Amino acid sequence: MSILKIDMRKKEIVKETFPKGNLVGGRAMIDYLMTEYGSPTAHPLSPEAPFIAAPGLLAGSRAPQSGRMSFGGKSPLTGGIKEANSGGTAGDKLGRLGIRAIMVQGKSDQWQVLKINAEGAVLEPAGDIVGMENYPACEKLRQRYGKGISVIIIGPAGEMKLANSTVAVTDPEDRPARHAGRGGVGAMMGAKGLKAIVVDSTGASSRKGADPDAFKQAVKVAVETIQNNPLRQVFNSLGTNVCIDADGDRGSLPTRNHRHGAFEKRKGLSSNTMIELNNARGGSMGNACMPGCIVRCSPIFHDADGNHVTSALEYETVAMLGANLGIDDLDSVARMDRRCDELGLDTIEVGCAIGVLNDVGLFEFGDAARAEAYIEEIAQGTPMGRIIGSGVTQTANVFGIDRIPAVKGQGIPAHSARSLKGWGVTYATSPQGADHTAGVVEDDPLNPVGQVERSRMSQILTAALDATGLCMFTFLSGTPEIIASMVASLYGIGWTAADFEELGKEMLRQERAFNRKAGIGPEADGLPDWMRTDPLPPTDSVFDVPQEEIDQLFNF
Amino acid sequence: MRFLEIADPATVKDVLEKMGIPLGMPKVIMLNDRQGAIDDEVVAGDRVTIFPPVGGG
Numbered sequence: 001m002s003i004l005k006i007d008m009r010k011k012e013i014v015k016e017t018f019p020k021g022n023l024v025g026g027r028a029m030i031d032y033l034m035t036e037y038g039s040p041t042a043h044p045l046s047p048e049a050p051f052i053a054a055p056g057l058l059a060g061s062r063a064p065q066s067g068r069m070s071f072g073g074k075s076p077l078t079g080g081i082k083e084a085n086s087g088g089t090a091g092d093k094l095g096r097l098g099i100r101a102i103m104v105q106g107k108s109d110q111w112q113v114l115k116i117n118a119e120g121a122v123l124e125p126a127g128d129i130v131g132m133e134n135y136p137a138c139e140k141l142r143q144r145y146g147k148g149i150s151v152i153i154i155g156p157a158g159e160m161k162l163a164n165s166t167v168a169v170t171d172p173e174d175r176p177a178r179h180a181g182r183g184g185v186g187a188m189m190g191a192k193g194l195k196a197i198v199v200d201s202t203g204a205s206s207r208k209g210a211d212p213d214a215f216k217q218a219v220k221v222a223v224e225t226i227q228n229n230p231l232r233q234v235f236n237s238l239g240t241n242v243c244i245d246a247d248g249d250r251g252s253l254p255t256r257n258h259r260h261g262a263f264e265k266r267k268g269l270s271s272n273t274m275i276e277l278n279n280a281r282g283g284s285m286g287n288a289c290m291p292g293c294i295v296r297c298s299p300i301f302h303d304a305d306g307n308h309v310t311s312a313l314e315y316e317t318v319a320m321l322g323a324n325l326g327i328d329d330l331d332s333v334a335r336m337d338r339r340c341d342e343l344g345l346d347t348i349e350v351g352c353a354i355g356v357l358n359d360v361g362l363f364e365f366g367d368a369a370r371a372e373a374y375i376e377e378i379a380q381g382t383p384m385g386r387i388i389g390s391g392v393t394q395t396a397n398v399f400g401i402d403r404i405p406a407v408k409g410q411g412i413p414a415h416s417a418r419s420l421k422g423w424g425v426t427y428a429t430s431p432q433g434a435d436h437t438a439g440v441v442e443d444d445p446l447n448p449v450g451q452v453e454r455s456r457m458s459q460i461l462t463a464a465l466d467a468t469g470l471c472m473f474t475f476l477s478g479t480p481e482i483i484a485s486m487v488a489s490l491y492g493i494g495w496t497a498a499d500f501e502e503l504g505k506e507m508l509r510q511e512r513a514f515n516r517k518a519g520i521g522p523e524a525d526g527l528p529d530w531m532r533t534d535p536l537p538p539t540d541s542v543f544d545v546p547q548e549e550i551d552q553l554f555n556f
Numbered sequence: 557m558r559f560l561e562i563a564d565p566a567t568v569k570d571v572l573e574k575m576g577i578p579l580g581m582p583k584v585i586m587l588n589d590r591q592g593a594i595d596d597e598v599v600a601g602d603r604v605t606i607f608p609p610v611g612g613g
Contacts, residue, residue, distance in 0.1 A: 231607060234584055238591050240613035242584055245591055250582040250609070271591045297612075315613025415611055423611070440611045445582065473612065 001100045004121055006114065008192045009047065009106035013121050018100045021493060025057035027083040028467035028503060029101045030072040031510040034081055037103065040517035044076040044184070045161055045191035047107040053152065053167075053197065054102070056469015060095020061207040061215070063486050064223050065471040067091035067290035069152075069169060075183040076163040077349075077391050078408045078433040080515040082188075083466065084180035085437075087289030088169025090150035091469055093201035108193030111159075115145065117200040126195040131156065133342035133379075134168050134176040137196070142174065145198050151176065152197040155344025158186025160381055162389035164349040165190070168341065171289050173300075177311035178289050181346035182435060183410060184391075210492025218485040225482060226294045226474060235297035235473060236286045238271040240315040243414070245270050247319070250445065251539040252416040255323045256365045257355035258405045261416050261536045268328030269318050274299055277330065282306045295473045301334045310338040316436065319414035320351025326365025332372065339375045345389065348436075350375065352392035352411030360399045408433035408524050417527055418536040418543045420445045425455035425545055429525045429553045431511035437472055438462060448545040456553050464504035505556055512554060525550060557603075568596045571604050582609045 005014045024032045030052045042048040051073045058066035069091040075082035094102075097118060104114075111126035129137040134155045141151050150170050157165035165186030168176035209215030226232060234242055244266050247253040251261035267273060278284055281302040288296045289312065301313045313334055322333045340347050354371050357363035363370055377385030387398050392411040396404040405412040410433030417424030422441025430438035439459035441451060461480065465472060468483060480497035488495040515521070531543040562570050568585060572594070577583070584607040585592035598604060 230605065231610060233605070234586065234607050234610060235612070237586070237589055242591060242610065243613060245593070246582070246584045246609055275590065317613070319613070414613065436611065436613070442582075442609050442611060445609075 001098050003101045003103065004099060004116075006102065006104045006123070007106045008104060008108040008112065008194065011108070011123050013123065015120070020491070023057060023487065023491065023493065023495065023503065024467060025059070025100060026054055026068070026070040026085065026467045026469050027072070027463060028507050029054035030070055030083045031081065031507045033101065033103055034073065034514055035510050038074060038514065040074070040514050042074065044074040044079070045187060047105070049074045049188070049191070051104040051188040051192050051194070052101060054100065055091035055094045057467055057487055058095075058490060059091045059469045060093070060097070061209065061490055062219050062292065063470070063490070064219065064226060065290060065293045065295060065474055066469045067095070067292065068469045068471055069094070069180070070466065071167045071180040071185040071189070072183070073185075073188045074518065076161070076187045077184040078410050078520070080408060080433070080518050080520045081431060081511045082183035082185060083432065084167070084182045084185045085466060086167065086169045086178045086180040087471065088150065088171055088178035089290060090152050090169050090197070090199050092291050093150050093199045095469075096201045096204040096206055097199070102197070104189070104192045104194055107191065111193055111195045113141070113195060114197045116197065118203045129195060131159065134344060135342055138170055138174065138176050141196060141198055146200065148200060148202060150199045152199070154186040154189050154195060155342060156381070157344040157378060157389055158190040159195070160386065160389070161187040161190050162378070162386060163187060163394060164346050164353070164389055164391040166344045166346050168344055171311060172291065173311065175311050177341050179341065179344070179346070181348065183433065186344045207490065209490040211489045214489035215486065218482070218489050222482050222486060223294060232295050235295050239274065239285055239297055239299045241271045241274055241299070241313070241318050243315040244318060244323070247415060250419065251536065252419040252445070253319055253323050254414050254416055256326050257324060257358050258412065258416070260538075261419050262538050263323035263328070265328035266323060269322045269330055269333065273330055274301070274313070278302070287311070293471070295471065297473065303331065309334045310341060313337055316414045317347040320348045321371070324351045324355050324414070325363070325371050327368045327371065329368050332368035336372055336375055339372070339379070343375070343379055345375070345378065348413045349391050349411045350388065352405055353388045353395040356392055356396050356401050356404065357399065359401045359403060362399070403530055404528060406434060407527060408520060410434050416536060418531055418541050419539045421448050421543060421545055422451040422454045424527060424531075424543050425451045425550060425553065426459060428527045428550055429455065430459060431508065431515050440472070446539060446541055451545050452549045452553050456556065459508060460501055460504035460556070462504070463507040464500045467503055467507065508554065522551060525553070562598070564600070566598050567594070568592050568598060568604055569594045571598060572606070577606060583607065584610060
């Protein structure tokens with residue numbers, strides 16, 4: 001296994017062997033490389049700030065749904081360490097090619113494409129895809145490099161280095177619909193002058209493991225465990241959008257700029273509406289975002305004429321561009337999702353940013369045309385578009401808005417913190433900023449007692465999971481033992497559930513240490529004050545987990 | 557899976573009560589291959605599945 005070190009200024013690529021026994025991948029690889037090579041004080045968009053792409057430990061093997069890829073470095077949105085991960089087909093291919101990480105440093109004056117295949121890696125001029133949106137750019141790259149490639153790409157938002165910009169990864173239908181969304185990873189890649197990475201794994205077979213029989217057996221157990229979990233059926237049939245009704249029911253669906261926890265017009269956005277429209281129009285539920293996926297939770301959404309609009313229309317997107325903006329028109333939400341995929345924008349952050357504009361009279365809830373027009377302003381790079389594209393905190397600061405739904409500068413996602421208090425603790429404390437994938441806590445949602453402990457354990461295990469490349473929905477049914485046995489037999493190293501947990505702890509320690517040196521200390525571990533005083537209807541709950549308890553979360 | 561005999565007409569709520577599942581508990585309901593709600597009508601042969609709350613997206 002190796003790591004590619006890319007110097008964008010000299011256009012040099014060095015391939016280094018990565019120590020076999022060093023079990024870091026994905027988010028752990030970013031934590032490790034940022035600790036070794038990253039400068040906490042460098043500007044996130046400067047040549048000194050590395051941009052890192054890393055598949056997980058299990059990538060390229062037959063481990064189920066193990067192809068998620070991590071992207072990160074220092075975030076222009078939070079100013080701290082950042083990892084965002086995405087499904088898609090590239091992680092599996094890089095794993096097959098034996099590549100553990102790509103670390104990009106320096107800056108190229110001309111936009112480049114990094115081509116990786118079994119023969120090696122080269123930088124080539126990006127040419128006519130510069131300035132292009134993601135779907136047409138990927139089509140051009142397939143014409144240039146062949147149909148079998150996976151593409152990792154930034155859109156115009158990343159080229160503009162907007163603090164809310166994503167890295168897209170192509171899915172099994174070759175569409176750039178999977179995004180490492182949060183924290184401005186697109187701007188980090190753009191700041192290197194790197195427009196795209198194309199990966200061709202022709203000739204590379206899947207990894208069999210140091211102990212092939214044991215690995216095969218461990219995979220078999222993992223597959224059966226996921227298959228037999230009834231939650232698989234929920235995600236497969238209803239998609240993640242199941243949460244529109246589920247969170248609406250329990251008062252944790254962000255509505256009208258996080259002012260309510262239930263949306264009276266949610267029927268228009270629900271899973272059942274999506275299924276009915278799909279059945280009538282030729283869209284579908286239950287699609288895989290990566291090879292080897294068993295859960296298959298992704299919808300493909302068509303318009304009234306039966307034409308593809310968008311893929312991966314997920315709950316967070318539907319909630320933040322729908323309910324949070326008072327919009328109940330799923331067609332409009334789907335169009336906005338497509339535009340965000342084309343431009344390379346995180347839908348959570350866009351939904352938060354447009355939402356706060358209501359406070360200053362620049363957005364009326366329910367005005368879908370206005371919301372769509374704001375996204376077009378980002379496409380055009382107007383001053384207003386750039387402000388919105390810089391995230392909710394920047395937008396609020398520019399317009400003198402004091403009620404900002406964000407932690408460490410990153411917009412709060414679509415499981416409300418006040419009525420899901422364990423989740424609120426995760427938003428408050430994650431070194432990544434408010435992040436719905438950093439540590440899910442479902443138990444006893446309205447009770448503040450015990451939430452710090454639950455969030456601590458969830459954040460530790462989720463961090464370790466993010467090192468493996470496994471989808472977080474594996475964890476709904478898998479256990480650390482099953483995951484550890486796959487890693488152990490693939491690498492031929494004694495590795496247990498306790499090692500898995502220790503890896504998660506070490507990752508969080510590294511992330512916290514980096515943040516502290518970057519000027520983000522423990523005092524940043526809190527929700528906005530107004531969430532402790534403004535009740536969220538219909539539960540009328542406030543966030544009341546004691547701050548003294550929260551401050552103890554990382555004592556492990 | 558359990559087979560239940562319930563009144564006709566009946567709702568998902570009747571099914572939950574019959575099974576002793578607290579109505580106030582957060583949950584995800586599936587009625588056949590669609591998401592179900594507490595007041596949805598059920599008829600003979602319907603499949604009602606109750607899941608714990610989930611998060612994601």
